[in-house]
Amino acid sequence: MRFASIGSGSDGNGTLIANGSEGTVLLDCGFSGRETVARLQARGLSTDDLAGILVTHEHSDHIKGVARLANRYRLPVYTTWGTFSARLNGELDESLLNLIEPGTTFSLAGMQIEPVPVPHDAREPCQFVFATASARLGILTDAGSINRQMVTSYQGCDALMLECNHDLRMLAEGPYPAQLKRRVAGALGHLNNQQAADMLRQVGHDGLQHLIVTHISQTNNTPALAVQALLDARSATEGIIQVAGQKSGLDWCSISRKQNSAKPVPPRQLAIDFEI
């Protein structure tokens, strides 16, 4: 398995998850159709290479180009009923729609994909863990807080793309209006650097090959602050941290199962209680 970002941040998001010859999935499409095609090209892909588009939630930075791209290139779309009804209903050709259930793993491009429900101010938002027999990738952005179910789902990853949206002090002292500051920092907003570090602490980092800072605010954070917060949580992650940028995204990263560690991921504990 390998993955790349075509852009990450509040102006647009898109992540590519490729499972060899089985196919490639585009997670979110927050760019116009034309810009998405150009950004795919920059990663060596065309729309013909996509097995489908997965959508986390209906905010524009994740969904802006989904319907247009899907309709034009006949790409199946996978999302929750809440996300579909909030934004795609009436825009997306419904023959392309594949509804998914939060918490219910489904299969696409040879990967087992778990939609993890997250606290965020959208109708039915999910983030995702992608797994094959030899690799496990967790992608977590657009969550205002962390709960036990999230921690359980994201354990055992070989690679983690983790939202470090804002630095609390920069947000408090920055130019956003008070109401927006409250929204961003609220329990249904975005993960700050310390919350991301706390998530990393809780899921552990044994076997982590890539740790990617994502959805970083260009106004209320700096890559250096975000990286330092993660290093403070897990100094052993030095050397595996990269930042996915708004303009440049992130070049392809490959996940390789290390020799002697090809043991299957242990079954997840069932966690039904929430700590929001």
Ligand SMILES: [Zn+2]
């Ligand atoms: Zn977002």
Ligand SMILES: [Zn+2]
């Ligand atoms: Zn959002």
